[in-house]
Amino acid sequence: MTPKQTPFPSRSRVLGTGSYAPKRVLTNGDLERMVATSDEWIVTRTGIRERRVAAEGEDTSDMAVVAARKALDMAGVAPQDLDMIVVGTISADMPLPSCAAIVQAKLGASKAFAFDVAAACAGSLYALSIADRFIATGGAKRALVIGAELLTRLVDWSDRNTCVLFGDAAGAMVLGPSEDSSRGLLSAHLHTDGTAADILSIPGGGSRTPQSTQVLERKLHKVHMDGREVYKFAVRVLPLAIQEALDANGLAVADIDHVVSHQANLRIVESVLERLHVPIEKCWVNLDRYGNTSSASLPISLDEANRAGRLKEGDVIAMMAIGAGMAWGGALMRW
Structure with a gap:
């Protein structure tokens, strides 16, 4: 007797979302006192008025975990029920191991395999696509996708063309199989x-x-x-x-x-x-x-x-x- 095969879902859907930004706010006015720039110059060319800066001792994985917990809470998914964690980042806590591995440990998601995706600003979209394929093919049932960056430690604060642009933050999505094939x-x-x-x-x-x-x-x-x-x-x-x-x-x-x-x-x-x-x-x-x-x-x-x-x-x-x-x-x- 042939065992009944459970069909794979056609696609994944977002079950919960979360985000986090550090408390410290760095305004354009603050930058005027640091480099040769002005609020008007920054706003006109970029649309940015302020950005967030991580606290001393706050790592990329710390921000990622806060955003992840919010997404998990919304989704009603426990960390131990995750099958995979994918983190889009180019500013991990350290070159080795991955930020995702550290996030996995901090969350207590012991069942999940975890890895980083280095596609810079496109990292979370790449990570979302990868997690979707795992779910759609039955390789995972619950996936955590995170985009997290601590870029204020990777910019040259004397270069007004780049230092005015970047801020620190993290965002997360929990994915699961879509029961409705249209969603x-x-x-x-x-x-x-x-x-x-x-x-x-x-x-x-x-x-x-x-x-x-x-x-x-x-x-x-x-x-x-x-x-x-x-x-x-x-x-x-x-x-x-x-x-x-x-x-x-x-x-x-x-x-x-x-x-x-x-x-x-x-x-x-x-x-x-x-x-x-x-x-x-x-x-x-x-x-x-x-x-x-x-x-x-x-x-x-x-x-x-x-x-x-x-x-x-x-x-x-x-x-x-x-x-x-x-x-x-x-x-x-x-x-």
Whole structure:
């Protein structure tokens, strides 16, 4: 007698969301006293008014755990019931082991396998896609996806072009199988162009240029960015990624109810939405309060929109993110 086979779910859905930002607020006015900049210059070019800075002794994993616990509480899932943990980050507590392994231990999620994804600001979207595939193929039933970054320790505070941008935070999502085949993550479409790797990088500290006195003196262990090229790249590829997701699901731009985006720069978000002919009112914008939180940006935005009651059952959510690599992607989710 052949045992009855349980079919795999067609997709995953979000069961709970959570986010965390440190208490310390660093305003544009504070930065005026640190580097040659001004509130007007920062707001005009980025849309950022303030950002959060982790406390001394506060690690990336600490922020990730707070966001994770909030998501688990909303989902009604205990840490020991998790099958996998995926953390999108490029600012882990240490180079080895992964931030996810430390998060697993702090949560007490002893059954879960855990690993990091290094796709910079696109990290949480990459992690979401990976977790979705595990759930959709039966490899996991409960997955925790986290985006967490502590970038204020990786920026050069004398470089006004980069230090004004970044903030520390974490966001989390708990995923499970979707019992309704029409709801959940409809599809995710990921891309990379390594030929553009030099426009946003931390060039020192790796195997190419190991940590040394020279690396420290030249600040090669800090974020280096060609902002103009990043902007041009982002506004070119992100509309295509969203359109790719729409086409894959037989949907049109008019079907989008909400946009949940990585927020690196308000000008990028506005330009992408303008090219797609999507009103900015459909996008949850919090860049002014947090700055660029890299991989944490997308799940924080989802959590805030969710807790504000903005997301209704059946709504179509378009997601987009882009980060160093260059790595980017678009996704559609039916709430």
